[in-house]
Amino acid sequence: MNARFEPVVGAASDVARYRDVRAAMVDLAQGLSVEDLSAQSMPDCSPGKWHLAHTSWFFEAMILGDDPAYRPVDPRFQQLFNSYYEALGERVARHQRGLMTRPSVEEVLAYRREIDRRMVDWLAQAPSGGQHRYLLELGLHHDQQHQELFLMDMLNLMSRSPLDPAAYEVEPRARPVETARGGAVAFDG
Template sequence: MIDRFLRIRENSEQLCKPLYIEDYSLQASEFVSPPKWHLAHSTWFWEEFVLTKYDTNYVLYNEDYHFMFNSYYNNVGKRVLRPSRGLMSRPSVAEVYSYRKYVTDSMVTFLNTIPSEVILAIVEIGINHEEQHQELLVYDIKYIFGNQPTLPIYQDSLKTKLETQADDFISINAGLYEIGHQGNGFCFDNELGRHKVYVGDFGISAKLVSNREYLDFIMAGGYINFNFWHDDGWSWINSNKIEAPLYWHKIDKEWWNYTLNGLEKLDLDLPVMHLSFYEAFAFSEWKGCRLPTEFEWEIASDKFKWGQLWEWTNSAYLAYPGFSKLPGALGEYNGKFMINQMILRGGSVATPEGHSRKTYRNFFPPDMRWQFSGLRLAK
């Protein structure tokens, strides 16, 4: 557990190695958090939920951080509102790294006391929490860089790959299937409540939709034909003048897109990414298909390769039967967000290795597209 904890802590800092000091405090949009905030918040989590609760020898690093780096935990107390995270020039980046070291060292000392299974279960949540923030950190860095005039390079290791499997639909027979997490491995509370679901016969694509296919949708007038869109989606694209996926740029009649390796010509054979649910739904309508439900996706997931991009489903984020929240602040982790969100399944090239599983239920509002999201068709 100590080795894993240290590896996770180091991974967060490695993601920030390519940054300049000026990059750490930028907040390019209300839904984006500055890299410095991610580093501090993922440290605050250990201090708040483990050290101050269970280590009688622990001394707070800085009392102000209790308020400054809380995210959304009302049970913990007041917090800096999310749109204001980028206004905090203090503490300095150096001080945040000092804070991280202090808390990391304190955690190692505490873990060496061999805490109870109850505490270790919270440590497991903390490890997965920091992994979630590592993925969000990549999203936010890309958004920060992708909205700068020079479109700078971050790194080129987080690339999607060509999908070489046949472009076929996989047939799944109607029947009663079990959905949800089982076994002794870690999962979040929203995966629990394993239950039976009946689905009819369906087909699901072996491949993600490509840039080439999505460009065909654009060229066919997909963004100017209201028949393909939910009313909310139609209002959204018109209000925000959306004409293509996030990070796509048309330059001298050619399509380019911003990647973590800088601005590149659009590779038509790669999976299309950075789509909102609205766009994924509209494309599926244009193709005469649909998005799979999250149940269909889970049932079929062993029959195709997944993990390059989070895949939109046509399922709203709702509780499974028997869902119950943990007491206190940790009970706010998932349950209170079960409204106005859509489910994505799978994982992405930005997801830490081993973090996802086929029962993992990611969720975002339907207009969000800065996450590494794509789609797989069903019919």
């Protein structure tokens, strides 16, 4: 039986924050074609679907996989979506990520949804250890870093097309993660 946990008060804000950060890249992928998300415009870029999967892999490998009883969603993903974490096993070289036609974009999104479900269950248990808190924070910042990389790689991809496409009708804006504090500060020239 797969027990579901109801978030406790402290975990509720972690769940909300996790969901908010994780939703941003999926929102960035909305409206892009499967081809847009699968292409790699140059060796220093990664396909959009790789970013979507890699950030999910991070939570699976670094947090969920810490439990000895944990079973990966798909053990093959441990190699496919690793980036530079040599201690965690083999990986696909960055310049070859665009050659991976499988898994499909839909399979990557399903993987992402499953990792998010598992992470919400984990967060609902209100992990409080310093290592757990550190890895959660690191994972959220890592996801945000890849949101920026996703946008840079999409911009590079679109700039390579003679059709001069726009990835977005309206320029995406970053979501504030924390409430703004302070105000404007003026400095003399």
